[in-house]
Amino acid sequence: EVHLVQSGAEVKKPGESLKISCKGPAYNFTNYWIGWVRQMPGKGLEWMGVIYPSDSDTRYSPSFQGQVTISADKSISTTYLQWSSLKASDSAKYYCARRVVYVGYPTFDSWGQGTLVTVSS
Amino acid sequence: DIQMTQSPSSLSASVGDRVTITCRSSQSIGRYLNWYQQRPGKAPNLLIYAASSLQSGVPSRFSGSGSGTDFTLTISSLQPEDFATYYCQQSFTTHTWTFGQGTKVEIK
Numbered sequence: 001e002v003h004l005v006q007s008g009a010e011v012k013k014p015g016e017s018l019k020i021s022c023k024g025p026a027y028n029f030t031n032y033w034i035g036w037v038r039q040m041p042g043k044g045l046e047w048m049g050v051i052y053p054s055d056s057d058t059r060y061s062p063s064f065q066g067q068v069t070i071s072a073d074k075s076i077s078t079t080y081l082q083w084s085s086l087k088a089s090d091s092a093k094y095y096c097a098r099r100v101v102y103v104g105y106p107t108f109d110s111w112g113q114g115t116l117v118t119v120s121s
Numbered sequence: 122d123i124q125m126t127q128s129p130s131s132l133s134a135s136v137g138d139r140v141t142i143t144c145r146s147s148q149s150i151g152r153y154l155n156w157y158q159q160r161p162g163k164a165p166n167l168l169i170y171a172a173s174s175l176q177s178g179v180p181s182r183f184s185g186s187g188s189g190t191d192f193t194l195t196i197s198s199l200q201p202e203d204f205a206t207y208y209c210q211q212s213f214t215t216h217t218w219t220f221g222q223g224t225k226v227e228i229k
Contacts, residue, residue: 035218037165044223045157045165045208050216059216062122095164106212107155107170114164 004034004096004112011118012086019082020115022096029077030054033099035108036070036081040092050099051079086119093117123147123211127221133229140196142224144209149189153213156185156194159223160205168207169194196226204228 007021022034035050049060053072060070069082081094093116097108124147134140144154152172157165167176169185172192182197196203209221 033216037220044206045159045210045220047210047218047220061217097165102170102174105153105171105174106218107167108157108165108210108218109167109176111164111166 002098002110004098004110006094006096006112006115009116009118011120013121014088014119015085016119017082017084018086018117019080020094020117021078021080022112023076023078024098026077030074034072034079035097035099036068036079037095037097038064038092039095039114045095048081048094053077053079086117088119088121091117091119122217123150123214123219125209125211125219125221127207127209127224129224130222131225131227133227134199135229136199136201138199138229140199140203140226142194142207142209142226144187144192144194144221146190146192146211146213150211150213152188153211154185154187154192155210155212156183157208157210158203158205159208160202165208199226 005023030053033050036048038046048064051058051070053074072079093114095114096112098110126145128143154172156169159165173185184195206223206225212218
């Protein structure tokens with residue numbers, strides 16, 4: 001089983017910036033797309049975007065384009081999710097997940113433990 | 122965008138019951154459909170990929186079926202550890218993989 005390890009919970013004020021991380025195993029991290037998923041309190045899963053760490057090719061869900069930045073540092077097998085100016089509505093748990101392709105079908109077989117972000121004045 | 126709609130949103134069932142959850146896509150997605158289980162406070166866990174293929178390590182009481190726009194997740198005999206929320210996800214569109222709204226399975 002692949003372990004994705006996410007950074008710890010954060011408490012921030014509106015307007016502050018934040019960067020959370022997701023670290024994978026070094027041996028094959030750059031060979032897979034890594035996605036980010038938002039889960040607001042008591043709500044469902046929302047697809048945010050995905051990055052290919054090998055070349056930092058990044059794709060965003062239209063709902064999150066311009067709202068967050070996804071990046072990667074392949075030298076340390078880590079991807080990031082970043083906000084330049086947080087809003088209270090960004091309070092949620094954020095998951096990273098690894099995309100694999102089984103018999104031609106994409107799926108997400110390994111997930112990080114989640115990072116809880118709380119934005120409150 | 123492809124929309125995914127699950128039904129019901131929640132259900133109550135007893136241990137040993139057969140449970141069926143439905144997922145419908147707004148356009149045909151072939152068999153590009155995944156199912157995940159999420160227990161409270163935990164990360165999602167892959168159950169089924171390609172509509173009907175069981176992920177390694179997942180109990181055989183879980184099964185998936187369907188293609189095109191209509192899909193089903195079935196739990197043949199509900200166990201205590203199966204009380205959780207279940208999500209479908211389409212992986213048909215490149216790099217944008219939307220989820221259904223979830224189905225919460227509760228103890229009756």
